[in-house]
Amino acid sequence: MTSTAATISGAVRRATDAAPIFAVEQLPPAQHFIGGQFRPGAGSETQPLENPATGEIICEVAQGVAEDADAAIAAAVAAKEAWGRTLPKQRSEILLAIADRLAENAGELARLEALNTGKPMMVAEDDINGSIDTFRFMAGAARSTTSIAAGEYAEDHLSVILREPLGVIGVVTPWNYPLLMAAWKIAPILAAGNTIVLKPSEQTPLTTLKFAELTADLLPAGVFNVVTGLGPVIGQRLAEHPQVDMIALTGSVNSGRAVARAAAETVKRVHLELGGKAPLVIFDDADLSAAAESLRAAGYWNSGQECGAGTRVLVHESVAEQFTQLLVEQVGSLVVGEPTAGADVEMGPMISKAHYERVLAHLDRAQADGAKAALGGGALEGPGYFIAPTVLVDVPAGAACAQEEIFGPVVTVETFSTEDEALTRANEVPYGLAASVWTRDAQRSHDVASRLDAGTVWVNSHLVLANEMPWAGFKGSGYGRDLSAYALDDYSRTKHVMHNKAR
Template identity: 75%
Template sequence: MSVSVPSTTSIRRAPGSEPLLASGDLAPAGHFINGAFQPGSGPARQVIDPCTGETIASVADGTVEEVDAAVAAALAAKDAWGRLVPKERSEILHRIADRLAENAELLARLESANCGKPSMVSEDDVAGTIDTFRFMAGALRATTSMAAGEYAQDHLSLILREPLGVVGVVTPWNYPLLMAAWKIAPILAAGNTLVLKPSEQTPLTTLKFAELVADILPAGVFNVVAGAGSVVGSRLSEHPNVDMIALTGSVRSGRAVARGAAESLKRVHLELGGKAPVVVFADAELAAAAESLRAAGYWNSGQECGAGCRVLVHESVASAFTDLLVKEVGTLVVGEPGAGSDVEIGPLTSKEHFERVLGYLERAQAQGIRAALGGGAIEGPGYFVAPTVLVDVPDGAECSREEIFGPVVTVETFSDEAEAIARANDVPFGLAASVWTNDARRSHSVASKLDFGTVWVNSHLVLANEVPWGGFKGSGYGRDLSVYALDDYSRTKHVMHHQSR
């Protein structure tokens, strides 16, 4: 690629004498089916350290036959698991959370080694994973439904919430452990069994999770088949004994899963991409907005579907805001996960994605869009891209409409509120957005007109297990987190009793 950054931008490297992983940290490299690891029959796939490009481990690619075996195990286990009363399932989820907490440091190191994440990001992921299981353990005991009552004369109606059965799950490479938890916890809480396919690029923490909980969950309730989406994901989507398919991933993957599920008319849950606009009005606290975007735009190296990656700022304060943003982003520490607890930006997760992000930057440069900071790869081993702020971005530019999914924030200007709303909505995604203003009426009005599943006011990328996460339009449908996830992974049955005498 021709894009580059100044030679003063550097990567802090970890001391060579302190390896991130020790002998025995990795789980067995096979698939986890019916409560035990089984060696894969398919070819081995190399798992790569994105900091160096070197191989960490080899994990077998799953086959259709292995998916079928995992689905058969989940099918055999579903009735007994679904019949457990909420208290029993809750206690098991609490035991899982306890086991994860006991192994939090190990899981964080595995996540950092596989994904290149700074320790602060991996530790946050593990903490969020633990809290997800604890929340769902409580929420499953307090589900609510329509009140029983006589809605037709002499007939008593009862509304039941039932498990769906077997759920197929496909998780992404950017948050392999946390996104797995966002699916596993509510699926189990609702009384379902599942077969999960982790990303072939980042399977290590999912396999370790399976090893850690093997003695807690009954055999067959939770299964993992690693491998390619074109094989494992496709088979899960089309399998006649899978009742629902849930995916967090790209729009392309979402379309493929939905097509595969169409033949059997199974339910589909999709959490797909995003291109979150950050709408900054002239009366906003500009310094606070810039400081927030230092994290919200670049957390996990921008490999975050809700990242605040597209700034729309009022033309009267655009110059001042851009100066503040560049100053904030310029202080980010880039490095390997073992190079210190203050490292904030790691590499992109794969060579393929690294080249994809650089392609966006190269094309932006060719279109006359200027990098006020960064703008390319950082010299040296690994897949590091400098934290970048792109300015002079015209309306409709590729870099402001498509999901780059890297440490890149674009800055555009607008003239009035109506233009800001129209431009913010003029993207194919609808996952998240934020509004920055000190005008309370404006904040309510604008938030109601933004076509996104989550809208923050004077903050960005703040999540909690108690509130739902999911999008509109090309960002998919279904909700993760909160009691809404329990609704997604269960079905409603109406039982009506004729009671006249």
């Protein structure tokens, strides 16, 4: 498909240094990591990996088959009893050692992430730092879990609550934050005493494979396994396999549905972190400059390929024109370019040609429906899959661009008249991952936040995360918690043991 969206010239900063961002000899083995070592797959097919900033092929990675998933599951099953019986202190020390190993190799990991995804270095470096902190937080959380106090709740009987690992957990991670989303899963799963078989996105497996290479000597064989390949093959096998005790996925709503259907056959637990369409409800008393400045990052970080991105502005009609002008000024100053084009590059390309064309098709449809591009609105010239940072205004009620997840550098602006109207429209989308409220009225901020149907609601801020706090969605955005001590609850089970102590 070729989009008819306009091409906008002269906005992508290109690299001037001929030196590669990552040396070929430093790439991780392009194989599966099973039972503590890299090994070729049972099949012969490979998947080419493309640098989306240039369109060049980086390397080819093994495309796994069901037999590869089965081998990894067998390794995880063999390792689960011994790992599950380790003390929290021991698991904590290993997680801290992993964090240290990642920190020692942070620069290399950031460059590899930028190569595979096209991310600007500032985004890739933030991802790696976040991954490191995730392991450090979970190392502490592993040693401080709490539950109902042991006690006598029935006469002459002492009740004790045990927290146990689930066993083998299958993990499917997305292409937008390859190592960070893997860390969000790996750290709490290991902290709770489980073993893992992880399928990274077929488009962006390199930092996950590098993680396996860097940490191979820190984890017992079989505790952490990676199988590369396609979702309908490897993800499906993990979801349906009877020896996988839980399947955890970060991805699209359609991927979540497929995993949940497959998992239902064995009645295994499912953890889903899916899409979003986060509204920003901006009232007439808000600090409009602060809101526009915040949205410059919150709407366009990682090129808008972010499930919690602020993508849908609902602004009071009395200040809409002023806010839109401020937003266009902010977004218009974003630096778009290749990862090696400078430390100040803020926005890179779409992840692939297919996704690039999908986002452009959304822009075509939006403008055909009557929306107007106050900024951007099309592709950027030259190699790679770059789309201009876009602000859409005059968005008709119910337009697809304001209802569906575009997953690109596109923010829509709509107006409202009353608070009830704003809340109704903010909640009308099928997603419920994140939202934000902008107002100087403290009482209004508490009330409106409580009425927004989203797992995370910011007040006078957007897209600020902390490992201590949970990240989870409502409605079509899935269920299950990432981050925080609550994640340990998701990846463990509680057992009640009651002792008769009558004498």
